[in-house]
Amino acid sequence: MASANCILYQGATPVFVDIDRRTLNMDVDLLAAKVRALRDTGCPVKALLPVHVFGQPCDMGRIMDIAREHELVVVEDACEALGAEFEGQAVGTFGHAAVLAFYPNKQMTTGEGGMLVTNDEVWARLFRSLRNQGRDDDGAWLCHVRLGYNYRLDELSAAQMERIEELLHKRERVAAWYTERLQGVAGVQVPYISPRTTRMSWFVYVVRLAAGIDRDAVMDRLAEQGIPTRPYFPPIHLQPLYRERFGYRAGNYPATEDVARRTLALPFHGNLGQAEVETVCRALEEALGSR
Ligand SMILES: Cc1ncc(COP(=O)(O)O)c(C=O)c1O
Structure with missing residues (x-):
């Protein structure tokens, strides 16, 4: 916002x-x-x-x-x-x-x-x-x-x-573990990195679920396992303030709306260990029914 x-x-x-x-x-x-x-x-x-x-x-x-x-x-x-x-x-x-x-x-x-x-x-x-x-x-x-x-x-x-370089490197490492682990998991698309992005700064680790998967149900199943996730991010134009002030409605920005329904931010910070990443990925596979 x-x-x-x-x-x-x-x-x-x-x-x-x-x-x-x-x-x-x-x-x-x-x-x-x-x-x-x-x-x-x-x-x-x-x-x-x-x-x-x-x-x-x-x-x-x-x-x-x-x-x-x-x-x-x-x-x-x-x-x-x-x-x-x-x-x-x-x-x-x-x-x-x-x-x-x-x-x-x-x-x-x-x-x-x-x-x-x-x-x-x-x-x-x-x-x-x-x-x-x-x-x-x-x-x-x-x-x-x-x-x-x-x-x-x-x-x-x-x-x-x-400390910025140290902090960025730690996050880069955790993101690489996630990508390595989740690449090829059915229904999960790992973050796309453009070839023109010569350095990514990892703020969050957001995967995209395949169309047709109920993202909110997956979030609930993960929450039951004690794994918090977030629906990053709902579109700004559909927030009540913007709907009311500018008259926006669903359908105005189709790509944004489609992606926003399917993205899922996984637990992410620089001090996550590889075993914790594994726990999250396993739970995600289970929640998707692919394990
Ligand atoms: C894209 C973007 N812009 C701006 C901000 C700054 O927000 P704030 O002014 O609330 O710190 C943030 C951080 O939350 C952000 O993610």
Whole structure:
């Protein structure tokens, strides 16, 4: 919800495009068509907000081309993808700015909060001022030039960043165990990694169940075995707030809706052992009736 809600906070209107069924990221052909169609009707399109879903980079080459063609700002939502790389380049370094998030379910956590990054000097000065009660951007302590906030991250929390490589490697290892174990299990599709994703940042481990399998019944059977799973993620456009405000309904984004009915996030964190992964996979096979 955070990705779309931040647009509402600014009084702007989020416009969605459907996803690429394999990567779960926005479909760039649909994006190009949507921007063109909006522009043709005189709609003032301002910015693109690509979300690197589940730690897999969007096609940033195409997205930046579309942005250049239409002179749009790009803000990358890299909240689920710290450390991921698209064709050898880190996510968060393509757009004009990017956000990262450090909630406890993320690759790195500071409890709450996140980070804003930019290569634009003017924006960097503005952001530093905004996070610091609007203090003058020359650093004068008691001179407040704009309406700012206390959005500072304390230094103890920020020091977590030193551990990021270790944290990412541990998650990578657990994801590899899952993939090795689940590849070839009937009814289960392991995460697709695009050849252009030169580094995946594992946020969650989400499998897709074959069409026709009752995902919620599988979740119930796993829960009975003490194995929690989550239906990541229900579509934003079908949330009550968005239905009510914009009139969205089922059928508006068919790929998103189909995938959302079938995805299942398995227990996942960097300290899971291989035996625990095996326990989850066995239980999943049993729940699917394939064992
Ligand atoms: C895609 C995405 N965007 C943004 C966020 C940041 O959310 P919040 O501002 O609630 O920390 C998250 C994390 O939950 C996320 O997964």
